Amino acid sequence: MDCRRSQYLVVHRMPRARRPLAAACAAALLAMGTASPAWAQQTQDQPASTPQTTQPAPADKKAADKQAAKSEGRATNLDAIVVTGIAGSIENALRTKENANNIVEAISAEDIGKLPDASIAESLARLPGLATQRVDGRADQISIRGLSPDFAGTTLNGREQATIGENRGVEFDQYPAELISGAVVYKTPDASLIGQGLSGTMDLHTLHPLDLPNRAIAANLRGEYTSNGKLNPGTGTGDLGHRASFSYVDQFLDHTLGVAVGFAQLDSPIQEKQYQAWWWSLDNGPGSIEDAWGGPHTPGMPDSVLSQEGMQLRAQSENQLRNGLMAVLEWAPNDWYHGTLDTYYSTFNEKKYTNGAQWASGPYNSAGPAEYSNVGTVPASPYPIVTTGTIDNIRPILQNEYTKEHDKLFSVGWNNQFQFGNGWEAMADLSYSSAKKDLHDAYLFSGIPDQGTTSVQFATPQNYGYPNFRTGVDLSDPSSIMFTDPDDYGYNGRQEFDHQDDHIKAIRLQVSHPVGWIFSTVDAGVNYSDRKKTKSADVQFAWLNGNGSTGSDYNPAYSVPINPSFIYGPTNLSYGGIGSILNYNVLAALNSQFYLTSGNGQNDWARNYSVEEKVPVAYVKFNIDTMLGDIPLRGNAGVQFVHTNQSSDALQTNGNDLVAPISGGTSYNNVLPSLNLIATIGEKQYLRFGLAKTMARGRIDDEKVATSASLNLVESGPAAGQYLWTGSGGNPNLKPYVAVGTDLSWEKYFGKSSYVAVAVFNKNLLNYIYNQTVLDYDFSHYTNDDPTHPASSNIGSFTTPENGTGGKMQGLELSGSLEGGLVTHWLDGFGMQGNFSLTNSTVPVSSITSIPGAPSTLPGLSRKVANLTLYYEKFGWSFRLTERYRSSFTGEAIALFDQLGYQKVLADKQTDFQAGYAFTQGSWNGLSILLQVYNLTNSPYKTEQISDLPNNVQVGRPLDYNTWGRTVMFGLNYKI
Numbered sequence: 001m002d003c004r005r006s007q008y009l010v011v012h013r014m015p016r017a018r019r020p021l022a023a024a025c026a027a028a029l030l031a032m033g034t035a036s037p038a039w040a041q042q043t044q045d046q047p048a049s050t051p052q053t054t055q056p057a058p059a060d061k062k063a064a065d066k067q068a069a070k071s072e073g074r075a076t077n078l079d080a081i082v083v084t085g086i087a088g089s090i091e092n093a094l095r096t097k098e099n100a101n102n103i104v105e106a107i108s109a110e111d112i113g114k115l116p117d118a119s120i121a122e123s124l125a126r127l128p129g130l131a132t133q134r135v136d137g138r139a140d141q142i143s144i145r146g147l148s149p150d151f152a153g154t155t156l157n158g159r160e161q162a163t164i165g166e167n168r169g170v171e172f173d174q175y176p177a178e179l180i181s182g183a184v185v186y187k188t189p190d191a192s193l194i195g196q197g198l199s200g201t202m203d204l205h206t207l208h209p210l211d212l213p214n215r216a217i218a219a220n221l222r223g224e225y226t227s228n229g230k231l232n233p234g235t236g237t238g239d240l241g242h243r244a245s246f247s248y249v250d251q252f253l254d255h256t257l258g259v260a261v262g263f264a265q266l267d268s269p270i271q272e273k274q275y276q277a278w279w280w281s282l283d284n285g286p287g288s289i290e291d292a293w294g295g296p297h298t299p300g301m302p303d304s305v306l307s308q309e310g311m312q313l314r315a316q317s318e319n320q321l322r323n324g325l326m327a328v329l330e331w332a333p334n335d336w337y338h339g340t341l342d343t344y345y346s347t348f349n350e351k352k353y354t355n356g357a358q359w360a361s362g363p364y365n366s367a368g369p370a371e372y373s374n375v376g377t378v379p380a381s382p383y384p385i386v387t388t389g390t391i392d393n394i395r396p397i398l399q400n401e402y403t404k405e406h407d408k409l410f411s412v413g414w415n416n417q418f419q420f421g422n423g424w425e426a427m428a429d430l431s432y433s434s435a436k437k438d439l440h441d442a443y444l445f446s447g448i449p450d451q452g453t454t455s456v457q458f459a460t461p462q463n464y465g466y467p468n469f470r471t472g473v474d475l476s477d478p479s480s481i482m483f484t485d486p487d488d489y490g491y492n493g494r495q496e497f498d499h500q501d502d503h504i505k506a507i508r509l510q511v512s513h514p515v516g517w518i519f520s521t522v523d524a525g526v527n528y529s530d531r532k533k534t535k536s537a538d539v540q541f542a543w544l545n546g547n548g549s550t551g552s553d554y555n556p557a558y559s560v561p562i563n564p565s566f567i568y569g570p571t572n573l574s575y576g577g578i579g580s581i582l583n584y585n586v587l588a589a590l591n592s593q594f595y596l597t598s599g600n601g602q603n604d605w606a607r608n609y610s611v612e613e614k615v616p617v618a619y620v621k622f623n624i625d626t627m628l629g630d631i632p633l634r635g636n637a638g639v640q641f642v643h644t645n646q647s648s649d650a651l652q653t654n655g656n657d658l659v660a661p662i663s664g665g666t667s668y669n670n671v672l673p674s675l676n677l678i679a680t681i682g683e684k685q686y687l688r689f690g691l692a693k694t695m696a697r698g699r700i701d702d703e704k705v706a707t708s709a710s711l712n713l714v715e716s717g718p719a720a721g722q723y724l725w726t727g728s729g730g731n732p733n734l735k736p737y738v739a740v741g742t743d744l745s746w747e748k749y750f751g752k753s754s755y756v757a758v759a760v761f762n763k764n765l766l767n768y769i770y771n772q773t774v775l776d777y778d779f780s781h782y783t784n785d786d787p788t789h790p791a792s793s794n795i796g797s798f799t800t801p802e803n804g805t806g807g808k809m810q811g812l813e814l815s816g817s818l819e820g821g822l823v824t825h826w827l828d829g830f831g832m833q834g835n836f837s838l839t840n841s842t843v844p845v846s847s848i849t850s851i852p853g854a855p856s857t858l859p860g861l862s863r864k865v866a867n868l869t870l871y872y873e874k875f876g877w878s879f880r881l882t883e884r885y886r887s888s889f890t891g892e893a894i895a896l897f898d899q900l901g902y903q904k905v906l907a908d909k910q911t912d913f914q915a916g917y918a919f920t921q922g923s924w925n926g927l928s929i930l931l932q933v934y935n936l937t938n939s940p941y942k943t944e945q946i947s948d949l950p951n952n953v954q955v956g957r958p959l960d961y962n963t964w965g966r967t968v969m970f971g972l973n974y975k976i
Contacts, residue, residue, distance in 0.1 A: 086831070086871050086873050086878060086880065087752070087753050087819065087831055087871075087873055088753075089108065090753035090817055090831070090833065091752045091753040092108070093106070093108065093753075094749055094753060094754075094755050094817075097747070097755075098684070098686065098747075098749060100678075101190075101623075101634060101635050101636055101676055101678060102186055102187075102188050102189070102190055102636075102676050102690070103186075103187045103188040103676070103688055103690050103743050103745055103759070104184055104185060104186050104187060104188075105127040105128055105129070105130070105184075105185040105187065106127075106182060106183060106184045106185060107120075107123045107124065107126075107127065107182055107183050108181070108182040119138060119139055119140075119172055119173055119177055120172045120175055120177045120180055120183060120204065121138075121139035121140055121141070121142055121172035121173070122138075122139045122912075122934075123177070123183075124139075124142050124172070124183060124185065124202065125139050125142065125867075125884055126867045126869070126882065126884060127185060127835070127867075128757075128759075128813045128814075128815040128835035128837060128867075129144060129145045129187065129811070129813050129835075129837045129839075129865065130142055130143065130144055130145075130185065130865070131143045131146075131862050131865045131884075131886040132884075132886075133149075133905070133908075134908065134910075134941055135171075136270050136272065136318060136964070137270055137272060137935070137941075137964030137967075138173060138270075139172070140171055140172055140173055141169055141170075141171065141172070142172070142202065143199070143860060143862070144185065144187070144197070144199040144200035144202075145187070145199050145200065145761065145763075145809070145811055145837070145839060146199075146809060146811065146837075146839035146841060146858065146860070146861040146862060146863075146865075147198060147199035147809075147858065147860060147861070148858075148859060148860030149169040149860075150167060150168070150169060150696070150699060151197055151198040151199040151696050151737065152169070152197040152198075152199050152200055152201070152202060153168075153195045153196050153197030153200070153201040153202070153696070154169075154170040154195075154197075154201070154202045154203075154204070155194070155195045155201065155202070155203045155204070156175075156203075156204045156205075156206070156344065156411055156433075157203075157204070157205060157206060157342055157413055157415075158194065158195075158203055158429075159194075159195070159411070159413055159429075159431040159433065159504075159506060160194070160195040160433070160504055160506065160529060160531075161409075161411060161433050161435075161504070162409070162411075162433040162434050162435035162502040162503055162504050162531070162533075163435055163502055164348075164407045164409070164435045164436075164437040164500065164502070166500070166533075166535060166607075166699075166700060166701040167699045167700055167701060168697070168699070168700060170202075173320070173322070173348070174322070174346060174348055174407065174409055175204060175324070175344075175346070176245070176264035176266065176322065176324040176346070178220070178243075178245035178247070178262065178264040178324075179206065179207075179245070179247075179262045179263075179264050179324055179325075179326040179344070180204050180205065180206065181205050181206060181207040181208075182204075182205045183202055183203060183204045183205060184202070184203045184205070185200055185201070185202050185203075186200055186201040186202075186203070187200050187690075187743065187761075188674070188676055188690030188692055188741070188743050189201065189672075189674055189692050189694060190621055190636050190638060190674050190676055190692075191619040191620060191621040191636070191637075191638025191639055191640045191672070191673075191674050192510070192523055192525060192619055192621045192638065192640075194508065194527050194617060196694055196695075197694070197696050198694050198695065198696035198737050198738075198739050199696075206260075206326050206328060206342055206344065207247075207249065207260045207262070207326070207328060208258070208260070208328060208330055208340065209249045209250065209251060209258025209259055209260040209328060209330050210251060210255065210256075210258040210330045210332060212249055212251070212258075214251065215249065215250045215251070216247070216248075216249045216250075216975065216976075217246075217247070217248050217249075217975065217976050218245075218246070218247045218973070218974070218975040218976075219244075219245065219246045219247075219973070219974050219975075220243070220244065220245050220971060220972065220973040220974070221242065221243070221244045221971050221972055222242065222243045222244075222930070222932075222969045222970065222971025222972075223240070223241075223242055223969065223970055223971060224240065224241040224242055224243060224267075224268055224269070224967060224968070224969050225239060225240055225241075225967070225968045225969075226239045226241075226269050226270065226271050226964070226965050226966070226967050226968075227239075227938070227965035227966040227967075227968070228271035228272070228273060228963070228964060228965035229271060229572075229965075230271070230317070230572075231271050231272075231273070231315035231316070231317050231571060231572050232315060232316075232317040232353045232355055232568070232571050232572075232583055233568055233569030233570075233571075233583065234568025234569050234583065234585075235317055235351075235353040235568065235583075236319065236351070237269055237271075237317035237318060237319045237351065237353060238269055239269055239271060240269065241266075241267045241268040241269045241319075242265075242267050243264075243265070243266050243267070243268070243969070243971070244264070244265045245262065245263065245264040245265070246262065246263050246264075247260070247261070247262040247263075248260070248261045248262070249261075253333075256331065256332050256333050257329075257330070257331050257333075258328070258329070258330040258331075259327075259328070259329060259330075260326070260327070260328040260330075261325075261326070261327050261328075262324075262325070262326040262327075263323070263324070263325050263326075264322075264323075264324045265321075265322065265323050265324075266320060266321070266322040267319070267320075267321050268319070268320045268321075269317075269318070269319055270316075270317070270318040270319075270320065270964060271315075271316070271317055271318075271964070271965060272315070272316040272317075272318070272962055272963070272964050273315060273466070273575050273576075273962065273963050273964075274312075274313070274314040274315070274316060274356070274960070274961075274962045275311070275312075275313050275314075275466055275467060275576055275960070275961045275962070276311065276312050276313075276314075276959060276960050276961075277308045277310075277311055277460070277945075277957065277958055277959060278308070278309055278310035278311055278312070278358075278360070279308075279309050279310065279945065279947060280306055280307065280308055280309065280945070280947070280955060280957040281306070281307065281309050281362065281949060281950065282304065282305070282306060282307075282383065282949055282950060282951070283295075283297075283298035283301045283305075283307055283309075283362065283363055284297060284298055284301050284302070284303045284304075285302075285303025285304040285305075286303070286304065286951075287304075287949070287950060287951030287953070288303070288304070288950055288951075289362075289363055289950050290363070291950070292950035292951055293950050295363050295364065296363040296364070296368075296369045297363070297369065298362065298363045298369050298370060298371075298372065299369060299371045299372065300371055300372030300373050300375060300389075301372045301375065301386075302375055302377065302386075304383055304384075305375075305377050305383055305384045305385070305386050306380070306383040306384065306385050306386065306955065306957070307361075307362075307385075307386040308361065308386070308460060309360065309361060309362035310358070310359060310360040310361055310362065311358060311359065311361070311460075311467070311469075312356055312357070312358035313356055313357055313358070313467070313469070313573055313576040313578060314354055314355065314356025314357075314573075315354075315355055315356065315571050315572060315573055316352060316353070316354040317352070317353045317354075318350065318351065318352040318353070319350070319351050320348070320349075320350050321348075321349045321350075322346060322347070322348045322349070323346060323347050324344070324345070324346040325343075325344070325345045325346070326342075326343070326344050326345075327342070327343050328340065328341070328342045328343075329341045329342075335419060336418060336419040336420070336421075337416070337417065337418060337419075338416075338417040339414070339415065339416050339417070340413075340414070340415045341412075341413070341414050341415075342412070342413055342415075343410075343411065343412045343413075344409070344410070344411045344412075345408075345409065345410050345411075346407075346408070346409045347406070347407065347408055348405075348406070348407040348408075348409075349404075349405070349406055349407075350403075350404070350405040350406075350407075351402075351403070351404050352401075352402070352403040352404075352405075353400075353401070353402060353403075353586075354399075354400075354401040354403070354443075355398075355399075355400045355401070355571040355581060355582075355583050356398070356399060356571075356573070356581070357396050357397070357398055357471075357475055357573065357578055357581055358396075358397050358399065359394050359395060359396050359397060359456070359487075360395075360487065361391050361394060361456075365393065365394075365395070365487075366395065366451075366487045366488040367393050367394075367395050367451070367453050367487075368393055369393070370391050370392070370393055370394060371391065371392040371393045372389055372390070372391055372392075373389060373390045373392070374388070374389050374390050375388070375389040376388035376389060378462050380462070382953060382955065383955075385462055386460075387459065387460050387461070387462055388458065388459045388460075389457075389458060390455060390456070390457050390458075391455065391456045391458065392453070392455045393453050394453055394454055394455065394456050394471075395447060395448065395451060395452075395453055395454075395486045395487050396447055396448065396454060396471060396473070396475060396486065397445060397447055397486045397487050397489075398445065398446045398447060398475060398481060398486075398581055398582060399443055399444070399445055400443060400444055400446070400582070400583065400584060400586050401441070401442070401443035401586065402440075402441070402442050402443070402586040402587055403439070403440070403441045403442075404439070404440045404441075405437065405438070405439045405440075406437070406438045406439075407435070407436065407437050407438075408434075408435070408436045409433075409434070409435050410432075410433070410434045410435075411431070411432070411433045411434075412431065412432050412433075413429065413430065413431035413432075414429070414430045414431070415427070415428075415429045416428045416429070423512075423513050423514040423521075424511070424512075424513050425511070425512040425513070426509075426510065426511050426512070427508070427509070427510045427511075427512075427525075428507075428508070428509050429506075429507070429508040429509075430506075430507055431504075431505075431506045431507075431508075432503070432504070432505050432506075433503065433504045434501070434502065434503040434504075435500075435501075435502045435503075436499075436500065436501050436502075437498070437499070437500040438497075438498070438499055439496070439497070439498040439499075440495070440496070440497055440498075441495065441496045441498075442493070442494070442495035442496075442542075442586055442587060442590055443493060443494060443495075443586065444483065444492065444493035444542065444586055444589060444590060444594070445483070445484065445485060445486060445489065445492055445493060446481050446482060446483050446484060446486070446562065446582060447481065447482070447484050447485075447486025447487075448473060448480065448481065448482075448484075448486065449482045449484060449559035450484070450557045450559055451484065451485075451486060451487075451488075451556065451557045454471055454472040454473045455471070455472040456469055456470065456471050456472070457469070457470040458470075459577075461958075463958060464906075464940070464942050464958050464961050465961060466575050466576050466577075466961065467576055467577060468576070468577035469576055469577045469578050470577055470578075471578060474579075475578060475579070475580070475581040475582065476570040476571075476579070476580035476581050476582055477582075478561060478562055478564065478567060478582065479561075481562075481581075481582050482559040482560055482561050482562065483544055483559065483560045483561075483562060483589075483593065484544075484556070484557065484558065484559040484560070485556035485557070485558075488556050489556075490554075490556070491541045491542065491543065491549075491599075492541075492542050492543055492544050492547075492594065493541070493542030493543075493590065493594060494539065494540070494541055494542060494599065495539075495540050495542065495590065495596070496537060496538065496539045496540070496604075497537070497538045498535070498536070498537045498538075498607070499535075499536045499537075500533070500534065500535045500536075501533070501534045502531070502532070502533040502534075503531070503532060504529055504530070504531045505529065505530045506527065506528065506529040506530075507527070507528050508525060508526070508527040508528075509525055509526055509527075510523060510524065510525030510526075511523075511524055511525070512524075515622070517626075518624055518625070518626035518633075519622045519623060519624060519625070519626075520623045520624070520625040521622075521623045522620065522621065522622050522623070523619075523620070523621045523623070523638075524619070524620045524621075525618070525619055526616065526617065526618050526619075527616070527617040527619075528614075528615070528616045528617070529613075529614075529615050529617075530612070530613075530614050530615075531612065531613045531614075531615075532610060532611070532612040532613075533610065533611050533612075533700050534609075534610040535607055535608065535609055535610070535701075536607070536608050537600075537604050537607035537608060538598075538600065538604075539598075539599045539600050539601070539604045540596040540597065540598060540599050541596065541597050541599035542590060542594040542595070542596055543594060543595055543596075543597065544558055544560050544593065544594055545560070545593055545594060545595060546558070546560070549595075549597055560593060562582065562584055562589065562593075563588075563589060563592065563593060565588075566584045566585040566588045566589050567582065567583070567584045567585075568583045568584060568585065569583060570582065570583055571583040600656075600658075601655075601656045602653055602655050602656055602708045605651050605653045605658060605706070605708075606650075606651075606653075606704075606706040606707075606708070606729065606730075607706075608650065608651050608706070609648060609649065609650035609651070609701075609704040609705065609706045609730075610648065610649045610650070610704075611646065611647075611648045611700050611703050611704055611732075612646065612647050612648070613644060613645070613646045613697070614644075614645045614646075615642065615643065615644050615645075616642075616643050617640060617641065617642050617643075618640070618641045619638060619639065619640040619641070620638055620639060621636050621637070621638030622636065622637050622638060623635075623636050624636055624637065624677070628679065631679050631680060631681060632679070632680040633677060633678070633679050633680075634677075634678050635675070635676040635677040635678050636674075636675075636676050637674070637675045637676075638673070638674055639671065639672065639673045639674070640671075640672040640673075640674070641669070641670075641671055641672075642669065642670045642671075642672065642695070643667070643668075643669050644667060644668055644669075644670070644697070644736070645665070645667040646665050646666060646667070646697075646703060646732065646734075647663070647664070647665030647732065648663065648664055648665060648703060648704050648705040648706075648730070648732040649661065649662075649663050649705070650662055650663075650704050650705045650706035650707070650730070651706060651707075652706075652707045652708075652709060652782060652783060653707070653708050653709075654708070654709070654710040654785055655708055655710060657785075659709075659783050659785045660783040660785075662705050662706075662707060662781070662782070662783075663705060664705040664732035664733065664781075665705075665732045665733070666732065666733040666734075666735075668735055668736075670695050670736065670738065671693075672692070672693045672694060672695060673692070673693055674690075674691070674692035674693070675689075675690065675691045675692065676688075676689070676690050677689045677690075684748065684749040684750065685746075685747070685748050685749075686745075686746070686747045687744075687745070687746055688743070688744070688745040688746075688747070688759075689743065689744055689745075690741070690742070690743035690744075691740075691741070691742050691743075692740075692741055693738065693739070693740050693741075694738070694739050694740075694741060695736045695737060695738045695739075696736055696737045697734075697736045697737075698731075698734040698735075698736060698737065698769050698801065699769075699801075701730065702730055702731060702734060702769065702801040703730060703731065703732055703734050704729075704730035704732065705729070705730055705732040706729050706730050707727055707728070707729030707730070707782070708727055708728055708729060709725060709726070709727030709728075709729070709779060709782050709798070710725075710726065710727065710785075711723040711724065711725060711784060711786065711789055711791055712724060712725075712726050713789075719792070722792035722793075723789045723790065723791055723792055724791070724792060724793060724796050725777075725779040725782070725791060725793075725794070725795070725796030725797075725798075726796050726797050726798070727777075727779070727782075727796070727797075727798050727799075728798065728799040728800065729798070729800055730800065730801065731800045731801045731802065734769065734801060734802075734803065735767060735803050736767070737765065737767055737768060737769060737806070738765075738766045738767040738806075739763050739764060739765045739766060739806065740763070740764045740766065741761060741762065741763040741764075742761065742762045742763075743759065743760075743761045744759065744760050744761070745757060745758070745759035745760075746758050746759075750822075751819050751822050752819065753817060753819055753831070754816070754817055754818050754819050754822060755816055755817060756815075756816040757813075757814070757815045757816060758812075758813070758814055759812070759813040759814075759815075760810075760811065760812050760813075761809075761810070761811050761813075762808070762809070762810050762811075763808070763809040763810075764806065764808055765806025765807050765808065765809070766806050767803055767804075767805075767806055768803070768804055768805065768806040768807065769801050769802065769803055769804070770801070770802060770804045771799065771800070771801055771802075772799070772800070772801075772802040772804065773797055773798070773799045774797065774798050774799075774800065774802065775797050776795055777795065777796055777797060777798035777800075778794055778795060779791070779794050779795070779796050779798070780794040807841055807842045807858060808841065808842050809839060809840070809841040809858070809861075810839070810840050810841075811837060811838060811839035811840070812837070812838045812839075813835065813836070813837045813838075814835060814836045814837075815834070815835035815836075816833070816834060816835075817831065817832065817833040817834075818831060818832050819831050820832075828874070829872050829873055829874035830870075830871070830872050831870075831871050831872075831873070832868070832869060832870050832871070833867075833868070833869040833871075834866075834867060834868045834869070835866065835867050836864070836865070836866045837864070837865040837866070838863065838864055839861060839862070839863055839864075839865075840863065841858040841861050859889075859890055860889055860890075861889050861890075862886045862887045862888070862889045863887050863889075864885070864886075864887040865884075865885065865886050865887070866884070866885045867882070867883070867884045867885070868882065868883050869881070869882045870882075876917050876918050876919065876920060877915075877916075877917055878914075878915070878916045878917075878918070879913075879914070879915050879916075880913070880914045880915075881911070881912075881913050882911070882912050882913075883909065883910070883911045883912075884909070884910055885907070885908070885909045886907065886908045886909075887907050888904055888905060888906045888907050888944075889904070889905055890903070890904050890905075890946075903943050903944060903945050903946060903959055904943060904944040904946060904956065905941075905942075905943050905944075906942040906943065906944060908939065908941070909937075909939055910934075910935055910937075910939050911935070911936040911937050911939070912932070912933065912934050912935070912936060913932070913933045913936050914930065914931065914932040914933070915930075915931045916928055916929060916930040916931065917929050926974055926975045926976055927972065927973070927974050928972070928973045928974075929971075929972055930969075930970070930971060930972075930973065931968075931969070931970050932968070932969040932970075933966060933967070933968050933969075934966065934967040934968075934969075935964065935965070935966050935967060936966060938963055938964075938965055938966055940961055940962060940963045941960065941961075941962045941963070941964075942958070942960065942961055942962075943958075943959045943960040944956045944957065944958060944959055945957055945958070945959035
């Protein structure tokens with residue numbers, strides 16, 4: 001009997017012989033707190049039954065079960081061992097892990113509404129082989145085994161979810177952890193796993209009320225404080241927030257009807273200090289901008305030294321308000337039917353205020369080359385680095401930005417289970433998921449009136465840290481700083497409205513029946529899903545009242561004072577030496593001191609598109625339960641057939657101007673076999689083997705048909721005088737990523753909550769996707785908007801995502817946990833958990849060598865990932881110290897001038913601490929107190945820019961250095 005939450009487990013209907021595994025899965029939900037909240041790393045049981053379907057058992061114990069539920073309580077009747085706290089959750093995890101058929105990792109809530117981590121992503125990132133990348137200081141997206149989040153599938157109760165981004169990756173901040181009862185990460189799939197990813201699949205679970213023995217009501221309230229303070233006064237974003245949740249679970253009609261309702265609210269402040277060094281170069285001397293490119297001489301700059309050519313220093317204040325609602329109705333009225341209706345709804349509102357100063361400090365400044373004096377350098381390779389000095393002829397650019405995002409997620413599923421006798425079982429599942437996103441972004445420029453200049457004294461770190469800049473003008477003085485176009489950007493501001501709508505409709509049918517020989521049962525099923533993502537973007541440019549917007553009518557030096565009624569308290573940039581800068585109401589100023597014109601360009605038109613995927617899936621899976629000599633052997637073998645019909649509607653432009661609508665698409669088939677085997681090779685000792693072919697479709701925004709294409713006159717060569725097509729855009733004909741993976745794992749269990757495991761894996765990527773230039777692209781279905789210049793040929797060059805040869809991945813994963821009491825009774829109550837992953841990969845070098853800084857490993861790969869947890873839990877007290885580590889990885893990025901490039905995200909380490917006390921007796925029984933500190937060491941986010949110098953020498957230099965401070969939460973949990 002499979003005990004994944006996505007299978008809608010009917011615990012109270014199982015025969016007694018099959019109950020212990022189910023009880024182990026439910027034990028975390030039945031736990032009553034004697035310790036602080038903790039989620040345990042665990043694998044979910046998945047023996048021979050289908051992975052995403054409940055297998056309701058015959059009712060030979062119906063009357064006895066009902067009577068026992070009344071007289072003894074459901075937990076006793078289910079033979080459940082009720083365990084509590086951190087160690088108890090680990091014990092429960094290991095009990096289920098021993099019975100797992102696939103190689104999986106999982107987390108499970110210790111109790112209803114208890115939240116040990118800031119988000120689901122924080123907890124997932126502690127599992128072996130998983131890593132997270134911080135967004136706005138919080139764990140958000142998850143990578144599995146060194147592959148980027150694009151390659152991981154995510155489902156809710158076994159169903160694929162619509163997303164708010166332009167890709168398939170789920171943003172875990174959208175799902176309140178208080179409403180999620182657990183999550184399973186499948187490292188090896190089986191044939192009945194729908195929505196699988198290339199690297200793995202994460203399945204989030206909501207609570208099922210009939211899994212609990214009786215009514216439960218839980219509430220928690222926590223205050224939140226961020227240590228970075230209030231960086232942008234007057235914007236309504238501070239340093240205090242809160243989290244609150246309420247859950248109600250009950251059972252009716254003799255425990256055959258269950259109801260669960262949960263609500264969670266997050267009101268969270270984020271204060272971020274940002275610093276970015278724009279780019280680095282050689283200005284003067286041999287092989288410099290002056291020598292190699294014929295650029296201007298930079299006065300005062302020594303020859304053959306590496307200098308920073310510009311910077312931006314920004315303070316970002318953000319407030320996130322999320323309301324989530326979960327409701328589940330579960331009905332098991334008789335022995336042959338069990339139905340579950342679950343819904344999830346959330347709204348996510350985000351307001352972000354980003355105010356900062358920036359300037360160019362190289363030879364190509366609009367005011368002319370920057371002029372240096374008193375330049376100081378430090379020795380470095382391949383060139384000394386400029387770290388101190390004074391720069392004249394600088395035009396500071398103040399950019400104040402307002403961003404508002406409103407997201408809505410809705411998911412509903414109706415699962416129906418049927419028992420027909422003689423071992424025949426059936427399932428029908430209907431689901432719908434939608435995600436809507438509305439984004440409004442606006443920013444305005446200000447600077448010294450009439451494009452005036454100033455001097456800047458600087459002291460920048462050789463490597464990473466915040467700089468110390470001193471300007472010759474007070475950037476917070478309204479008489480010194482006005483609305484203008486400080487550096488000839490060609491406009492005074494910009495605003496954008498984005499709308500996105502994503503929805504998925506799906507139906508699934510399955511039948512199961514016992515078979516003979518080495519197989520216990522066979523599962524056969526079909527799934528059909530229809531997904532459509534629609535995106536629209538509208539851009540407007542802002543111009544100062546009284547100034548023109550085109551040609552000679554536009555005066556970039558035109559300056560207007562900022563309306564004093566719009567000005568807030570100054571933004572604090574003292575961490576970068578500047579001190580304070582002007583802070584004002586961007587929308588109020590935009591609506592009264594500017595006028596707007598339509599400004600959609602090539603990149604903006606390209607974000608108006610729709611992509612639809614219709615995917616029928618058929619599968620068959622044989623569940624293995626046999627003996628190999630004296631060795632018990634179980635597992636599953638099966639195959640999945642996937643047909644995909646994808647299409648896209650978008651717009652063709654000739655650069656900036658709209659030409660015509662355009663459509664495209666393709667269809668393809670994939671056959672995905674899988675095998676999972678588990679051998680019991682000794683006392684509590686197991687050897688696991690997995691072999692599977694997996695796939696992941698390309699990014700949705702890569703599948704769009706949006707295109708920029710035009711005819712260009714060839715001026716030289718054999719085709720001189722002819723008009724030939726050139727262009728770039730998406731590719732609606734993309735085929736998916738495909739890989740064949742092999743896994744081998746050894747596990748040994750001892751004590752109550754101790755184990756050690758060693759796993760190795762190999763993944764061959766048969767098909768990968770790269771941005772490539774196709775020289776023989778067929779433009780016959782494109783519109784020529786200039787018929788006076790007919791095309792000489794329909795064949796031309798086109799830059800687009802294309803399928804190519806893949807690479808390889810190999811990895812080693814070590815994990816384990818240890819009870820201190822096994823070492824000596826003096827350590828009773830102490831314990832530890834840890835894991836370490838080492839992953840290597842290669843990609844075909846020829847595919848990306850033309851891109852500066854291109855990696856020789858897969859983008860997004862961290863070679864080393866590690867987690868360590870130390871805890872103490874006794875007499876109601878609990879303490880936990882955790883640290884997660886991810887080594888550096890190279891990610892794809894768009895560099896200056898919209899050119900594709902790579903930047904390295906440096907190693908990231910985050911340490912968290914929590915302490916709590918739970919009352920277990922008297923009138924305060926059920927109450928617990930919790931203190932949590934996240935990012936205890938204020939770990940920064942650091943990136944490295946990899947670029948070519950004028951003399952074709954590549955260097956890696958600091959790019960981003962951002963900090964978010966520490967987050968402290970203190971609050972109460974109460975359950976009755």
